[in-house]
Amino acid sequence: MSVMVSLELSGPSPLLATSSVPLPHAAASIASAINRPRSFFMSYLSNCRRSACDYISTVDDKHVETDTWLETRGVWKVFGGQSKKALEMSEGGMSRAEVLAATGCTIGVKDVSLSVLPGETFVVMGLSGSGKSTLIRCISQLTEVTKGSVIFDGQDLAAMDEKALREVRRKKLSMVFQHFGLFPHRRVIDNAAYGLEVQGVPKDVRRNRARLVLEIVGLKGYEDHYPQQLSGGMQQRVGLARALTVEPEVLFFDEPFSALDPLIRRDMQNELIRLQRDMQRTIVFITHDFAEAIKLGDRIAIMKDGEFDQVGTAAELITNPATDYVREFTEDIPKAKVLTAADVAHAGALNPDWKRVQSSSSVESLIPLLLADPLPLVVQGPDGVSLGLVDRQAVQDLLGRVA
Structure with missing residues (x-):
């Protein structure tokens, strides 16, 4: 769909740009038009969030509709039997350690709000225990949130009944895990086609689609192999193919390359960059590696103790770290190379x-x-x-x- 985006940049007259691509890519086009780098507009759009768009409408003006956004609004996740009490204590200013000592509950995610643009690769980076994997499970609704909303395509996933949520997961959301999650008794082609099988798609149709996607991810000729016959990198390609076969609107990656050898990991990062360039999906990517975050992300959120310390482009984090914690991650980065x-x-x-x-x-x-x-x-x-x-x-x- 061709859309018209009205952005109030400066002065009384807005800049109008017509685009049929996701906003991160539109940002590059707008940047070209007025001699500003793409990162400037990625930052502008993300900071303005929905207010950056006065309206997004079909060009024939028959109706007005908002573009697809993925947002969390004040999301909390508390683990433990006294979650309500723990939530109240944390909202009152007590630290995670104090809440844990008083209630035995762990604050996994603390009041996180984020907005992911269509077509953007949004990376959440943090150390073990920072809450990043819990957050992605909350966003994908594999884990129920304690408080807050997860808005996708104008609907609150956290408020959906199980049947409606299952349909969204089957058709619009896909997840790639660190440990592959392949079925050892199924051939590669049937692992890749599994999401369509769950949807009830006929076998010949889903296999044809899976065969096409396997070729895209570089596994042509391996359709009849079993997972144990493949290397770790190839198994992760099968996992990626399985996620892509259902043609999701949003892809979630939970440290998918962490268990791979360095060279294979680099190859998979490059493969994801290539696929994103060609397919332009919305991606939420979890990692503990800042170098990986820089390589893949349009924007990066640095997470600590269940909260975001800073959100920005790689350049913004490197040149203007907001906290000492962020500065620690960026100080050893070879700036001139990055x-x-x-x-x-x-x-x-x-x-x-x-x-x-x-x-x-x-x-x-x-x-x-x-x-x-x-x-x-x-x-x-x-x-x-x-x-x-x-x-x-x-x-x-x-x-x-x-x-």
Whole structure:
């Protein structure tokens, strides 16, 4: 569907842009139009949340509808028999440790609100015990929330009856787990087709769909193998194929690559990036690895003790950590390698004779170019449209800020 998004950016007149792609991708197009990096608009849209869109309507104006959003509003999860008392104590300001000592209850998730844009890869990163896996299970409703709402497609999943929730899970949501969860007695093709089997799709139809998806994830020729005949990376590809076969609107990944060897893990990360570029699904991804979060995420939420410490793009977290906890994660990151030309681009008059660099180019790769020539570099997006300029001062300021 072609949609029109009205964004109040500055001044009395809104910027109107027509797009048929998810907002993270639309952000790149809007950024190109007015010489701002994509990350600026990802941040703008996420901070404004629903208010960023005055309206989203079909172009024929026959009706007005909101785009699909995934949100949590004040979600809590308390484990233990005195959850109500524990919730009241935590809301009153007591720490997790104090609540645990007084009630024996554990605060898994504490008053978390988030909004995931359509087509966005939203990464929740935290150490063991931070609450990240509990949160994704609350969002996907594999775990019942103690308090709060989980809004998907205008409906509160937390308030749905079991039958309605089952239908949403079967057709619109899919999850990929760390430990694969494959059926050892089923062949690869039937593992991949399982979600459609649950929906009652005829065998030949679901197998044809599964065969197509298996080819997409690089498993053509392995349809008749059993899981135990595959490597760990290949088994995880089967899990990914199973999630994709039902054509979900939202994909949940709970540390899916954590158990894989480093090289296989890197390959799976690259595979997910490729699939996301081609299929543009909404993804919520859980990890304990900040480098993985940076590589995969449009935005990243740093989680600690059941709460979000900071939410932002990788560049925002690295250059402006909000807390000492976030700073600890970012201080050892090789900034010049991780940050890109888009992160340091700024508006300015463009000269067609100046050298052009890709927005995805690392800051590290720009340094020798800027040392060899004092003129600014023109940053361009994948479509060749200019996004802005990078000069020596911008790089010096950025690296000085994060040194």
